[in-house]
Amino acid sequence: MNMINIKVAAIEQVTPLVKHFTFVNKDGTALPAFSGGSHVVVSLDINGRVHRNPYSLMGSPEDTSAYHISVRKQEKSRGGSEYMHENVAVGMQFKITYPVNLFSLAKKGRKHILIAGGIGITPFMSQIADLKRTGADYELHYAFRSPEHGAFVSELEQGCGTKFHCYTDSNGERLNLDELLSQQPLGTHVYVCGPNSMVVAVLEKARNFGWPENHIHSEQFLAPPIGEPFKMQLARSNKEILVPAEMSMLEAIEAAGVEADFLCRGGVCGRCELQVLETDGALMHNDHFLTDAEKASCKKIMPCVSRAKCERLVLDI
Numbered sequence: 001m002n003m004i005n006i007k008v009a010a011i012e013q014v015t016p017l018v019k020h021f022t023f024v025n026k027d028g029t030a031l032p033a034f035s036g037g038s039h040v041v042v043s044l045d046i047n048g049r050v051h052r053n054p055y056s057l058m059g060s061p062e063d064t065s066a067y068h069i070s071v072r073k074q075e076k077s078r079g080g081s082e083y084m085h086e087n088v089a090v091g092m093q094f095k096i097t098y099p100v101n102l103f104s105l106a107k108k109g110r111k112h113i114l115i116a117g118g119i120g121i122t123p124f125m126s127q128i129a130d131l132k133r134t135g136a137d138y139e140l141h142y143a144f145r146s147p148e149h150g151a152f153v154s155e156l157e158q159g160c161g162t163k164f165h166c167y168t169d170s171n172g173e174r175l176n177l178d179e180l181l182s183q184q185p186l187g188t189h190v191y192v193c194g195p196n197s198m199v200v201a202v203l204e205k206a207r208n209f210g211w212p213e214n215h216i217h218s219e220q221f222l223a224p225p226i227g228e229p230f231k232m233q234l235a236r237s238n239k240e241i242l243v244p245a246e247m248s249m250l251e252a253i254e255a256a257g258v259e260a261d262f263l264c265r266g267g268v269c270g271r272c273e274l275q276v277l278e279t280d281g282a283l284m285h286n287d288h289f290l291t292d293a294e295k296a297s298c299k300k301i302m303p304c305v306s307r308a309k310c311e312r313l314v315l316d317i
């Protein structure tokens with residue numbers, strides 16, 4: 001996979017749990033172009049193990065002199081977010097993937113309703129730059145748990161003016177989804193990024209109010225869950241490998257030197273899909289990509305976020 005060599009140009013502590021990182025191209029040239037809602041996968045070598053985590057690009061797509069990402073320190077970090085917070089310093093160099101957009105704005109949308117929860121604000125930062133540039137009609141609704149956890153609020157207030165609405169949970173402020181989603185003009189698109197409960201609530205409400213499915217957009221990269229270790233056989237590579245408790249199947253495949261496809265590494269895009277040739281146990285699907293019928297068939301698995309509970313698992317890779 002083609003990667004970009006970057007250098008960390010600046011780090012800013014934005015909230016007690018969020019740091020903002022600025023990356024520039026190691027060779028000093030402009031970085032590849034991207035559109036609002038794109039993400040990159042940051043590749044870090046931590047104690048001999050490669051960690052790859054997706055992060056949304058936050059800066060304006062018009063400025064490719066630098067990329068901006070924000071990282072929330074996870075309470076149950078498998079290493080990546082903690083390392084970004086504790087060890088990454090200005091001047092450090094590492095590799096990132098080229099930007100990919102799995103959460104793009106609908107170009108023909110007459111109006112755009114953006115709903116963010118917590119660190120889910122990040123993809124909207126670049127989308128807003130695109131919306132402002134094209135003069136599109138939009139509203140940004142941003143919920144966070146307490147004032148100190150509201151990242152980039154003053155920047156958004158200044159940049160979005162009356163289109164910006166924020167809700168501080170500790171002040172008892174709540175986003176009224178019924179009101180918001182029942183009164184929008186035809187041709188409006190809704191976008192949500194944030195915690196699972198928020199994403200589920202927005203999708204459900206929008207569907208209940210009859211929004212067309214292709215006007216409802218969500219992004220929620222899932223972190224691979226920690227689970228019981230298990231073994232798997234890689235049929236085409238002729239290898240038997242162990243998936244440790246804190247590693248995803250995809251990471252274990254990569255650690256064994258086998259090349260595997262991916263885009264989001266968060267159970268969303270479907271790119272990492274593998275065929276299951278044999279299993280004698282249960283597949284623990286954690287992705288948002290496969291249909292319920294596909295999950296029940298036990299024929300496919302998304303190794304970036306899913307696991308298995310079995311004695312025997314043979315994959316076509």
Ligand code: FES
Pocket residue numbers: 261262263264265266267268269270271272273287289302303304305
């Ligand atoms: S890499 Fe996107 S679903 Fe696995």
